[in-house]
Amino acid sequence: MEIVILVLHVVAALGICGLVLLQHGKGADVGAAFGSGSAGSVFGSAGSANFLSRATAILALVFFLTSLGLTYFSSRKSDTRGVMADHPATTQSVPGQIPGQTPGQAAPVPTPAAPAAPAAPVEGGRAQDVPK
DSSP: OHHHHHHHHHHHHHHHHHHHHHSOOTTHHHHHHTTOTTTTOSSHHHHHHHHHHHHHHHHHHHHHHHHHHHHHHHHTOSOOSOGGGGOGGGGOSSTTOOTTOOTTSOOOOOOOOOOOOOOOOOTTSGGGGSOO
């Protein structure tokens, strides 16, 4: 049922977009006063605006009702814990405990790496020309 409502929701949204793009704006009436008229209209001068505006209102009602339906179905889901509910890091009993570590075991302390030995100077190389 949720899939059917979702498909109706998307079809209604696309239909609203299409019908709004087909309608003439309020500024189109000014052009008709100077002779451009509405001879290219399929439904006549009054019929197209009436039909398109009613169809847009019906699709807006369908869009609104499907939005409410989708909200109802999403609120009735049984698992409300979220996406990260089964992640091991969220099931820790002790703060700062590493996943997989036993509670009494101490955390491993990283040891710093020994610094690398400097390269031996090469006789006659550019390294000896650097002032100290």
